Amino acid sequence: MKAFLLKRIFDLNRETSPLQLAEVQDPIPKAGEVLIKVSCCGVCHTELDEIEGRTPPSEFPMILGHQVVGHVASIGKDVARYRAGDRVGVAWIFSACGKCEFCMKGMENLCSEFRGTGRDGRGGYAEYMTVDEKFAYAIPPTFSDEEAAPLLCAGAIGYRSLMLAGLQDGQTLALTGFGASGHLVLKMSRHLYPRSKVMVFARSREEQNFALSLGAAWAEAVTATPPYKAAAIIDTTPVWQTVVESLRHLNPGGRLVINAIRKEDSDKQSLLDVEYQDHLWMEKEIKSVANVTRRDVKEFLQLAAKIPIKPEVEIYPFEKANEALMDLKHKHVKGGKVLRM
Numbered sequence: 050m051k052a053f054l055l056k057r058i059f060d061l062n063r064e065t066s067p068l069q070l071a072e073v074q075d076p077i078p079k080a081g082e083v084l085i086k087v088s089c090c091g092v093c094h095t096e097l098d099e100i101e102g103r104t105p106p107s108e109f110p111m112i113l114g115h116q117v118v119g120h121v122a123s124i125g126k127d128v129a130r131y132r133a134g135d136r137v138g139v140a141w142i143f144s145a146c147g148k149c150e151f152c153m154k155g156m157e158n159l160c161s162e163f164r165g166t167g168r169d170g171r172g173g174y175a176e177y178m179t180v181d182e183k184f185a186y187a188i189p190p191t192f193s194d195e196e197a198a199p200l201l202c203a204g205a206i207g208y209r210s211l212m213l214a215g216l217q218d219g220q221t222l223a224l225t226g227f228g229a230s231g232h233l234v235l236k237m238s239r240h241l242y243p244r245s246k247v248m249v250f251a252r253s254r255e256e257q258n259f260a261l262s263l264g265a266a267w268a269e270a271v272t273a274t275p276p277y278k279a280a281a282i283i284d285t286t287p288v289w290q291t292v293v294e295s296l297r298h299l300n301p302g303g304r305l306v307i308n309a310i311r312k313e314d315s316d317k318q319s320l321l322d323v324e325y326q327d328h329l330w331m332e333k334e335i336k337s338v339a340n341v342t343r344r345d346v347k348e349f350l351q352l353a354a355k356i357p358i359k360p361e362v363e364i365y366p367f368e369k370a371n372e373a374l375m376d377l378k379h380k381h382v383k384g385g386k387v388l389r390m
């Protein structure tokens with residue numbers, strides 16, 4: 050099969066084609082696994098973190114990609130949930146141990162043996178992939194393959210971060226960063242908390258206008274002073290300045306949820322601007338989001354189908370994976386990016 054391989058860590062400021070298109074052996078499903086013929090794979094900021102070494106693959110070469118949609122091509126021994134032809138998706142959670150205290154409590158996202166799709170197990174930047182049937186999801190018929198792909202990470206992790214924000218209807222929510230995940234969180238929050246105002250901090254005028262068109266009450270640059278204080282803020286940016294700036298805009302007792310697997314080091318000195326009195330005092334909280342559980346993915350897919358949430362997607366042909374990644378790094382345009390086979 051054709052697959053894009055990542056063979057080492059790259060500095061994407063110097064090199065722009067980290068993935069190599071190669072012919073590799075088709076994967077064979079083991080017991081309990083399904084073989085998926087991939088039709089689409091979403092492109093996620095976490096792929097940049099993997100390529101640049103902030104959360105490196107556990108082995109090389111690795112096939113990236115954790116927002117995978119396709120059809121079951123064949124099944125391994127003892128597979129009971131799916132049959133050939135079923136449409137399924139795969140998300141960031143590739144597997145977890147199933148036995149530890151976290152797994153037993155439904156917090157498999159925190160399992161020390163958590164494996165990420167496309168980082169610790171081969172993902173969807175390929176014609177085929179295999180996954181344990183327990184970590185594959187039926188895709189609601191409401192969605193096309195392209196629409197479903199960004200729901201599997203940007204949507205599911207956005208859902209987890211919104212749940213962790215602990216918002217009540219009527220309380221103000223703010224979002225810093227407005228990419229694939231941010232725009233889905235806005236759509237979700239408009240449905241779940243119809244009386245809440247949503248404010249958006251985003252870099253470009255284009256992103257700000259996009260946020261306003263989706264119902265944000267206010268959208269400006271991160272350095273602007275918003276009209277309201279927020280009960281909760283969800284940060285989806287890779288930088289630190291947004292963390293520091295947004296803490297000032299939290300209400301007493303408010304919570305900042307950082308939805309990023311890794312932060313970049315480029316502006317880490319911004320942290321020195323933290324003043325305890327302005328940024329942290331009055332019982333403000335900071336919470337990170339780590340991975341997703343299967344329950345997050347399932348609940349979110351159901352919610353997304355019910356609302357319905359249709360993500361804005363920009364489609365790239367499979368061969369243009371490197372271009373899609375570099376666009377994600379440097380251009381800030383709306384919605385989620387999806388590779389189509």
Ligand SMILES: [Zn+2]
Nearest residue numbers: 093095202203
């Ligand atoms: Zn992702």
Ligand SMILES: [Zn+2]
Nearest residue numbers: 146149152160
């Ligand atoms: Zn575990």
